[in-house]
Amino acid sequence: MKASQWKKINTLFKEIVDLDPERRSERLKTVKTNDPLIYEELITLLKADSDHTSLLDGFAIDHVDLSDLFPLEGVQVGPFLIEKKIGSGGMGNVYLANRTEGGFEQSVALKLIKYGMGSDQAISRFLGERSILARLQHPHIARLIDGGITGEERPWFAMEYVKGKNILEYCREMQISLNDKLKLILDVIDAVQYAHKNLIVHRDLKPDNIMVTGDDESPMIKLLDFGIAQILEDSEPEQFGVKAMTRAYASPEQMRGESTSTASDIYSLGVILAELLTGCHPKKDYRKENCTSVPISKELRAIIDKAMQDDPSERYENVSELSHEIRDWMAQRPVYSFSRKPLYRLKKWMNRNRVASFIGIFSIVSITILVLVYTHELKNETERAQQEALRATRIASVLGSSLRSIDPMQNRGEELSALGMVNMSTAYINNELANDPRTRSELLITMANIYANLIEHEQADSVSSIAVELYQQLEDTTSFTYIDMLADRSIILDKAGKYDEGLAMMHRAVDLANRYLEPGSLEFASVHLDYTYHLDVNQEYARADSILKMLKPIYENNREEAGETYDDFVFYMGTNYRRTGKFEEAEEYLYRSLELSRARHPGIHEQVASTLNHISSLYQNMGRFEEAIPYAIEAHEMRLExxxxAHLNTLAAHSNTARAYSGAERLEEAAETYRDVLAIFREEYGNENFYISGILQSYGNVYLRMANYSRAETIIRESLEHGERLLPADHIRLSYPLKGLADALRKQGRFEEAISYAERAYALRSTLPDDNVDQIGARFTLGICLWNLNRQDEAESHLSDALTYFKSRPDRYSAQIAEIHGLGFE
Known part of the structure; x- marks a missing residue:
């Protein structure tokens, strides 16, 4: 149809529509005689006008889309030049347009009411959508940019142009995980919740109105099309547009033509959630196996079912409740639309709090063992056994309090974290065992070790201090119980950053062990095995090696009796061989440790994860970085579980993965991983834990490898600042940022600045063995700085020893060898 023909039809329609039936018939006969085609179009429009099927009030002719008769490509609308049509809705077309005024480039989605949609109701509805968008400012809602009236009196508005795919297409094409799908739907819910808070119901939520834009690493949800949205505070909210809907996603009340509310959007979200998670629309019954691309849990099905209840009053009261239920499922918390039974809640708590669950299970086992032990002793020494039985009863009551703390009947339905559980048990010990210092001190040191494992170092320090003081009052300071307590507290002090105090206490424990414990006993060996922890921290690997060799016959001859402590010994042997560069022996012992720990702890366990992490580090030491990566990743995933x-053990494995990436020359992946580690660490611990220095140092080293020396300098300077603030001035850990900063500066030709840092790094490492890789590294950096400052005589011995070491491992140290040769040094 030509535009001229449409104008003629439009004129005739308005002339004929109000005529009485007789006059209308006569006029139509005339039209039929003169132009049969126009007559047919008029008959169709007049019939449509008499039907009750219109979406909106007004003449049928006002709802005919004539846009194709009047193409708009290249037409200026306000400050925008239309490029092409990209979509069409009930009453408006959407065009891609580009700003031509204002001095900057901008692409927009320009919505223009269709030709023919000229009724007052249609225009009012179109302007209503523009008004709604103007009041919604949310990152997940396409924002309004501009609006106005064309020269032909047609309203228009420009929105943010969203380039992407609808949520179903995006998830299908990217094959994203269940959790990532839920994260996307939570963003949708967040946008809908914002609209509801602004008293706006969308009423047309569907996948086509939910776009995913941005890159694959950080997808962004954008909610579109508020064309049939309802403002809840309007006096006549249903005056028009009652039947305008997308039937596949519309709520039952919308289908019945009844009034709508926020509950209608909740129903639509339920439909979208079902289709997103199962790959099928609920009308096809998402429970059928052949209609489920991704199996979903009964809890998620319960969430969908509640959102899609026919009766609006049976749905979630608001979208926030729907969001909370999804988040609860993702965090392994109870989903109350599925079940409120205590056993279900307990199961969810145990899955979520493995450490606390272990404490509870350990408590049951401990109680059983104690009862058996003390029942046996009752047969032999009545009076003594009665006293010990009383202690056993007290211990059982303490451990029982831990179990009761997770009973919903006792905790009034409040779910406790592992920390909360330990806090309750510690308070119970201090209150109920005030008159039994021996039992109280023995239990408090156990609680202190648990606090340390939960990275609650201040609590661990305080509780272990009380335990030691209580036991000292008993004047039984030559027993293994007391000596072992000192050894435990020494490690707690070290982890809390009190290095000198911790080492002094360890020396005290070792001295007592040497004087009062049987040299060949497992108790004697246990204290010395703890000592190797401090030697490892202070990089005294040779000394640790001599102690481990002394302990070897004790553990090998008492393997069964030693039990899990034997496993610890094997692990320490492997890690110390790795530190001393005896890689073949390290590999043997670490794989033995992995075999032992997996046999003792099937499934996931920290000892398994720790061994995997050290195997990764071993392969990095050996220059086999690609082999190291999967071990580090497995350790990290296990510790996440x-x-x-945010736990330090998890972050250590995460950092180890980054180091492996760096060694494998996957530097961008390494840098990104370190950024993740830093973000998590700072959110959880701020800058007050000394590990921040080590993480920053390793992160800076990646930029050294990238030859981005100024960036490396910035990061490593921050590492050194934290290290000097949080560590003792002579702590060997400070040598790492000192050497790193020296390397960053010398690589920029700033040798005068670099030399002082290089000298300090070497001074801290000078006590290490001559063939220690860290000492060699410090000497290499110092030698390079000295040589470039024309102090060749001082540099020569450092460079000569470093070159000899590097030549023994040419595959790994080819760059260092080349750098030394580049100085003219042979």
Whole structure:
């Protein structure tokens, strides 16, 4: 149809529509005689006008889309030049347009009411959508940019142009995980919740109105099309547009033409959630196996079912409740639309709190063992056994309090974290055992060790201090119980950053062990095995090696009796061989440790994860970085399950993965991983834990490898600042940022600045064995700085020893060898 023909039809329609039937018939006969085609179009429009099927009030002719008769490509609308048509809705077309005024480039989605949609109701509805968008400012809602009236009196508005795919297409094409799908739907819910808070119901939520834009690493949800939205405070909210809907996603009340509310959007979200998670629309019954691309849990099905209840009053009261239920499922918390039974809640708590669950299970086992032990002793020494039985009863009551703390009947339905559980048990010990210092001190040191494992170092320090003081009052300071307590507290002090105090206490424990414990006993060996922890921290690997060799016959001859402590010994042997560069022996012992720990702890366990992490580090030491990566990743994933993302053990494995990436020359992946580690660490611990220095140092080293020396300098300077603030001035850990900063500066030709840092790094490492790789590294950096400052005589011995070491491992140290040769030094 030509535009001229449409104008003629439009004129005739308005002339004929109000005529009485007789006059209308006569006029139509005339039209039929003169132009049969126009007559047919008029008959169709007049019939449509008499039907009750219109979406809106007004003449049928006002709802005919004539846009194709009047193409708009290249037409200026306000400050925008239309490029092409990209979509069409009930009453408006959407065009891609580009700003031509204002002095900057901008692409927009320009919505223009269709030709023919000229009724007052249609225009009012179109302007209503523009008004709604103007009041919604949310990152997940396409924002309004501009609006106005064309020269032909047609309203228009420009929105943010969203380039992407609808949520179903995006998830299908990217094959994203269940959790990532839920994260996307939570963003949708967040946008809908914002609209509801602004008293706006969308009423047309569907996948086509939910776009995913941005890159694959950080997808962004954008909610579109508020064309049939309802403002809840309007006096006549249903005056028009009652039947305008997308039937596949519309709520039952919308289908019945009844009034709508926020509950209608909740129903639509339920439909979208079902289709997103199962790959099928609920009308096809998402429970059928052949209609489920991704199996979903009964809890998620319960969430969908509640959102899609026919009766609006049976749905979630608001979208926030729907969001909370999804988040609860993702965090392994109870989903109350599925079940409120205590056993279900307990199961969810145990899955979520593996450490606390272990404490509870350990409590049951401990109680059983104690009862058996003390029942046996009752047969032999009545009076003594009665006293010990009383202690056993007290211990059982303490451990029982831990179990009761997770009973919903006792805790009034409040779910306790592992920390909360330990806090309750510690308070119970201090209150109920005030008159029994021996039992109280023995239990408090156990609680202190648990606090340390939960990275609650201040609590661990305080509780262990009380335990030691209580036991000292008993004047039984030559027993293994007391000596072992000192050894435990020494490690707690070290982890709390009190290095000198911790080492002094360890020396005290070792001295007592040497004087009062049987040299060949497992108790004697246990204290010395703890001592190797401090030697490892202070990089006294040779000394640790001599102690481990002394302990070897004790553990090998008492393997069964030693039990899990034997496993610890094997692990320490492997890690210390790795530190001393005896890689073949390290590999043997670490794989033995992995075999032992997996046999003793099937499934996931920290000892398994720790061994995997050290195997990764071993392969990095050997220059086999690609082999190291999967071990580090497995250790990290296991610790995520055990501790969650923010625990120091988890972050250590995460950092180890980054180091492996760096060694494998996957530098961008390494840098990105370190950024993740830093973000998690700072959110959880701020800058007050000394590990921040080590993480920053390793992160800076990646930029050294990238030859981005100024960036490396910035990061490593921050590492050194934290290290000097949080560590003793002579702590060997400070040598790492000192050497790193020296390397960053010398690589920029700033040798005068670099030399002082290089000298300090070497001074801290000078006590290490001559063939220690860290000492060699410090000497290499110092030698390079000295040589470039024309102090060749001082540099020569450092460079000569470093070159000899590097030539023994040419595959790994080819760059260092080349740098030394580049000085003219042979």
């Amino acid at each position: 055990i501790f969650g993302p």
